[in-house]
Amino acid sequence: MLKLDTMKDVPKHQVGGQAVIEGVMMRSKNFWTLAVRRLDKSISVRLYRDVSIVKKYPWLNLALARGAGVMVENLSLGFRALSYSINEAFGEEVNFSRREMIISVSLAILFVVGIFFVLPTLIGRSFANIVSNSIVYNILEGLVRIALFLIYLFSVSWLKDVRRLFQYHGAEHKTIHAYESGEELTPENVEKYSRLHIRCGTNFLLIVMVVAIFVFSLLGKTPILWRVVSRIVLIPVIAGISYELIRLAGKFSKYKIVNIIFYPGLLLQKITTKEPDRLQLEVAISSLKKLIEAEDSLARENSDVVS
Secondary structure (H helix, E strand, C coil): CCCHHHCCCCCCCCCCCEEEEEEEEECCCCCCEEEEEECCCCCCEEEEEEHHHHHCCHHHHCHHHHHHHHHHHHHHHHHHHHHHHHHHHHHHCCCCCHHHHHHHHHHHHHHHHHHHHHHHHHHHHHHCCCCCCCHHHHHEEEEEEEEEHHHHHHHHHCCCHHHHHHHHHHHHHHHHHHHCCCCCCCHHHHHHCCCCCCHHHHHHHHHHHHHHHHHHHHHCCHHHHHHHHHHHHHHHHHHHHHHHHHHHHHHHCCCCHHHHHHHHHHHHHHHCCCCCCCHHHHHHHHHHHHHHHHCCCHHHHHHHHHC
């Protein structure tokens, strides 16, 4: 078993994660793991080698470009992890082919673009003739976008299955917090940590909404067709800027000013995360332990090769 209480001075691996059906996916630089609670109450833990899109296409590691690449990559990996978790949790064979994966990711992107970028612009037509100042207009449109986002999150959070998913989301955050603090990963240690994390994807989405206001304000007040087209075309740019901001936030999270700036995103996580029980914490811990063991083993192998 991995004893993290003796590793407080050992450099930590950069890890992130995602809640799935009855489980948690954890991801690091070289691997990703999936831990799922089965119907018989046992925990299935799988390890996968991860070849990031950035390694295949180094230009995607450039500032601004990597945000869009990471967003698409995370969507694709998220769908895979969800399908695997259904298989493990309920014993149902659900396998996405590459074609189905591309279609699923594309539909998810179209939904996000349509609801949170195009729709607010169309709604903005109702006050386009009333508000003459382009900056004020874009701020109002941005507020409509944020309002739609909040309404969507608040609405789905009342669904029973989504609420359970949000509990696993909280378990993921608590476990990562404990690991980053050098704690031994036990449910008793992990449960005392916050379920809010500054590098959360929820934070990223809110930052996207805010950055969009500033970017679109630079375009002025244009005809409706150009406004719709520009909202779609500039999404990769907005995602790139937002990703760089969230990386900086994670790097300098120990500074109070950073936490103050990103506090609205943390508040939003009160909706997208719920307090997990110890059984759910066990699942998240199992996933992270497997991940760290794999990364440590790979580091030792690389060290032996170099020496």
